Amino acid sequence: MDRYSLDRIYQAYFKDVYRYLFSLCLNHHTTQDLAQETFYRAYLHLEICKDEKVKPWLFRVAYNVFIDWKRKDNRSLVLDNSFFHHLSDSHTPEEQMLRLEQINEMRSIISSLPVHQKQAILLHDFGGLTYQESADIMDVRLSQFKILLFRARQKLRRHNERTE
Numbered sequence: 001m002d003r004y005s006l007d008r009i010y011q012a013y014f015k016d017v018y019r020y021l022f023s024l025c026l027n028h029h030t031t032q033d034l035a036q037e038t039f040y041r042a043y044l045h046l047e048i049c050k051d052e053k054v055k056p057w058l059f060r061v062a063y064n065v066f067i068d069w070k071r072k073d074n075r076s077l078v079l080d081n082s083f084f085h086h087l088s089d090s091h092t093p094e095e096q097m098l099r100l101e102q103i104n105e106m107r108s109i110i111s112s113l114p115v116h117q118k119q120a121i122l123l124h125d126f127g128g129l130t131y132q133e134s135a136d137i138m139d140v141r142l143s144q145f146k147i148l149l150f151r152a153r154q155k156l157r158r159h160n161e162r163t164e
Contacts, residue, residue, distance in 0.1 A: 017062050024066050038062040117152035
């Protein structure tokens with residue numbers, strides 16, 4: 001069968017394939033996508049089909065397309081709509097600007113700390129590492145790390161108290 005006969009096949013069997021796919025997935029938009037994929041695959045493998053067996057072959061292709069879509073759909077996780085409401089940023093531009101100023105101020109305060117205290121607070125409080133992991137990275141004893149972290153936090157608290 002030549003590839004130019006796909007148009008003839010499409011005209012003759014599209015409605016049947018569409019109804020079949022719609023009965024499987026019960027969604028108009030999904031059915032349109034699946035029907036399109038069915039005729040695309042049919043175009044790619046048209047030479048396999050014998051002239052008198054076109055309709056059953058197309059239904060087999062359509063069923064395989066449906067199964068592939070179903071497997072793919074089962075792997076995807078659909079969250080309820082409340083998930084998407086949490087994505088939007090409800091802060092006003094003024095709140096965002098204040099937050100940015102606070103972050104910049106915090107950066108300048110942290111950069112003014114002594115090197116070991118700055119490293120301690122960055123590793124533990126901002127990096128999320130445990131006390132022991134942070135102490136190992138800094139190559140200090142755990143007790144010394146805790147003292148450095150305490151002093152760094154104390155300086156940050158004092159600075160916040162002065163600004164408030």
